[in-house]
Amino acid sequence: MTKQNTNQATADQFQFADPSKLNSQHDGVAQKSLSFHEKAWHQLKHDHAAMVSLVFLLLVALFSVVSLFWMPHNPNAQNVDLSNLKPFTNGSYILGTDGLGRDMLSRLLYGTRISLMIALFATLVDILIGVPYGLVSGWCGGRVDNVMQRIIEIISSVPELVLIMLLLIVLKPGMVSIIIAIALSSWVLMARLVRASAMQIKSADFVLAAQAMGESPFQIALHHILPNTMGVVITRTMFTIPAAIFLEALLSFIGIGVKAPNASLGTLLNAGEKGFQFYQYQLWEPVLVLSLMMIAFNLLGDGLRDAFDPNTRG
Amino acid sequence: MKKYILKRLLMMVLTLFIVATLTFFLMKMIPGSPLGNTMKLTKAQQLAVEKQYGLNKPVWQQYLAYMGGVLHGNFGMSYQYNSTSVASLIGHRVGPSVLISFQALVLGVVVGIVLGCVGALNKGTWADAASSTLAVIGISFPSFILAILLQYYLGFKLGWFPVANWNGFPSTILPTVALSAVPMAQVSRFVRTEMVEVLNSDYILLAKAKGLSVAQVVFHHALKNSIIPALTLIGPLAVTLITGSMVVENIFSVPGIGELFINSVLSNDYPVIMGLTMFYCLLLCGILLLTDVVYGLVDPRILSKEKGEH
Amino acid sequence: MTEDVLTIKHLSVDFQTLEGTVHAVRDVTLKLHPGEVLALVGESGSGKSVTTKTVMQLLPKNAKVVSGSVEYDGRDLLKLPEKELQNLRGNELAEIFQDPMTALDPTMRVGKQIMEPLLQHQDLTKDEARQKALAIMEKVGIVNAKERFRNFPYQFSGGMRQRIVIAMALICHPKVLIADEPTTALDVTIQSQILALIKQLKDELGTAVIFITHDLGVVAGIADRVAVMYAGRILEFGTVNDIFYHPQHPYTVGLLKSTPTMDMNEGDLESIPGTTPNLIDPPVGDPFANRNRHALNIDFEKMPPFFKVSDTHYAATWLLDKQAPKVHLTDKLEQRREHYAKLAEREAQADD
Secondary structure, X not given: OOOOOOOOOOHHHHOEOOHHHOOOOOOOOOOOXXXXXXXHHHHHHOOHHHHHHHHHHHHHHHHHXXXXXXXXXXXOOOOHHHOOOOOOOEOOEOOOEOOOOOEHHHHXXXXXXXXXXXXXXXXXXHHHHHHHHHHHHHHHOHHHHHHHHHHHHHHHOOOHXXXXXXXHHHOOOOHHHHHHHHHHHHHHHHHHHXXXXXXXXXXXXXXXXXXXXXXXXXXXXXXXXXXXXXXXXHHHHHHHHHHHHHHHHHHHHHOOOOOOOOOOHHHHHHHHHHOOOOXXXXXXXXXXHHHHHHHHHHHHHHHHHHHHOOOOOO | OHHHHHHHHHHHHHHHHHHHHHHHHHHHOOOOOOOOOOOOOOHXXXXXXXXXXOOOXXXXXXXXXXXXXXXXXXXXXXXXXXXXXXXXXXXXXXXXXXXXXXXXXXXHHHHHHHHHHHHHHOOOOHHHHHHXXXXXXXXXXXXXXXXXXXXXXXHXXXXXXXXXXXXXXXXXXXXXXXXXXXHHHHHHHHHHHHHHHHXXXXXXXXXXXXXXXXXXXXXXXXXXXXXXXXXXXXXXXXXXXXXXXXXHHHHHOOOOHHHHHHHHHHOOOHHHXXXXXXXXXXXXXXXHHHHHHHHHHOOOOOOXXXXXXX | OOOOOEEEEEEEEEEEOOOXXXXXXXXXXXXXXXXXXXXXXXXXXXXXXXXXXXXXXXXXXXXXXXXXXXXXXXXXXHHOOHHHHHHHEOOOEEEEOOOHHHHOOOOOOHHHHHHHHHHHHOOOOHHHHHHHHHHHHHHOOOXXXXXXXXXXXXXXXXXXXXXXXXXXXXXXXXXXXXXXXXXXXXXXXXXXXXXXXXXXXXXXXXXXXXXXXXXXXXXXXXXXXXXXXXOOEEEEEEEHHHHHHOOOOHHHHHHHHOOOOOXXXXXXXXXXXXXXXXXXXXXXXXXXXXXXXXXXXXXXXXXXXXXXXXXXXXXXXXXXXXXXXXXXXXXXXXXXXXXXXXXXXXXXXXXX
């Protein structure tokens, strides 16, 4: 802490620095400002589990699309001579055949496509009902909100699966009914989340500013509230899809979902379970496909939630 | 508080009334006679049966009769189980369901809390990764498949547990385990998130600054603050257990209401379906009300942290 | 000079973050004399809190002490095993946090929270601890202590909560108290009450205090000595008079000029241009150089050593070197000096 010897210092060092040096060095270095969605994407990219899941799901989607045009075999073509072939024993039937000699791989591709389609359409309906409902409820508030919330309370007082089964009894059996039944029972949560989000955004300064600028309530809801609830909607979607896949599988497994000759992961599980004692691959194959998809959706959903939620971001 | 509970009870009655009405008319909307599918009857027999169940009267009379019955706890007679009332059917079946659901709840909550705490306390280590992985699998892996696998490998192949007949505690083990997977995962994820947040809070730092050991900080301060908010999970957990018990009971042939419901759906036993729907609805409303009351007793201002719904 | 209670020597602390290693504290040396109040002044992010959290050994997991020592009672706190640290924390070393709204456990009755350090460090029965807790609650100004003892934190206002936090910190009569911006989160009217309380209690107990603040206005009222921190380094330290009347470092001068006082005109207030440097890649020389109108070339090349101004006053600025050009930093501060002198006088009178 004593005075140091500074004799070596040149006289020039003790001249005043060039003013251009001021505020230039180390000033705001590397402070790129990213938009909210860029930050979310940036965060998501570093979430390895979520990215692996995303790639896996994209691959599944790709296979499903390809299977529309080409499959190794006709998934419904029966060949009794080649029934119950074990996997990897026949070059033409890589994943083996089922009890009726149908190609397991083709049936899996087909079943996955049907399951995915049901889940995606159910989710779409879920969004189409849930988002506007939540938006109106949260944005209007007051008595409208009160009534809309009571309706939601009544619907959610019936357990989801019970409601779905009730609807399935009434509707004509078939894929459309399953989609409607699943969507009608699951939109409630989406509506609640969107409502909570809308109410939060409603009191934000930029909404007040928009009001002050004279924008109409409808414009504000459309241009300011809706875009800002997107994070919640996207995240929730990532949980709705696997839930729908699960419900479809469950219903078809019980025997009130997709009916033969159509195949879904649920009907494959149902078929696989019957012969499980003897032909275990017939259950394990759809089980693996289903659970990997479920895990991937959940991991991606977790990643998205962390990315969109500023609270969990460090 | 009393006023609040009263208000909620009124709302509950209203909800039940609406649900009963909707289910009744929903069932009436089904095309064709409910008896046509299951039994091959002559015209005369069919008329006799319809008369027995009151199906020959106009719909509004049937509705009034049904609602009148419901008020007295009479949900009609089952089609499938001849001359058994729905109420006594449910009464006989509710025991096993409650038993495995309760066991699964205890198992799931205890294991879930432990896993969640282990994860949060060792954030970023292999232990955290392991507990998180377990939780993701628990959430993702369909419970009915878990039930099939448990039944086959532990029950059938290894013979450790009884597979099909419902007889005493051993036969409850596998259904309980299969049913507890999802609650376990839900609780563990919730507690982990809460605990991570709590451990980062000022009052935990202050507790450390007072000279408390890590164990004291966790047990005196962190644990309570992370677990109390988990009360909000009870509603979702109840739904999870109701859904899960239907399939799990079906697979393990547990003589419970879940199995009864699925069988009734498969055999179009409408009075049972309606009765069980009301019962489930009552159960869920009751649980939610109870949760809110407990939450109110633990003063809400203590739990003032605003929680977004997950 | 009497024996120091606490000596921080050449302390450097790094943080690992996603963006890189943040050098939050760089070569900090500080001494705390017995019974004094040492104010640690600087903008947010200057490393004040990190320094004191290192003393308490309560750094977050991603922080790492790179070098240095913290000597207390003949021992280096940085090398003590956790068990012994626990014996010191809350007992001989205590801390008051910035935000009383978050510093209390929301689910535990305040009485129990106040008793906790006592039960931890002293061999007392629950009843004795209760009596002591009630006594200190009354001392920090909580009326109806007996009834309030069983209340939960939400039943108290911010100022009352801070009194409770102070009671917890002082209940074991610590030798060293760290007050980390204890009044920042409070209303202005409550601020002065809390300051007066801390001052009164530390005089009664003879506790030495490290008082962290970004507000020089607060410093004048409470501190004996002041250390000015910027970008992880100490730039100047001295007695309150040294710092307020003879500031040497351009940053200290800038801070003084930007502190408002009651009777000032708006035009008198000056802000410091620019922003604080990035501590992931900290500047080599004087960290304040790029915001300093009087920066020398050498400021960008080499960290200045501490130049002695007086026995109590040291400053790290090349302007104090013999070869440096003479600079008159403090023109506008002249008026201020008079102002502070008046303030001090008034306070002295008030104390009598």
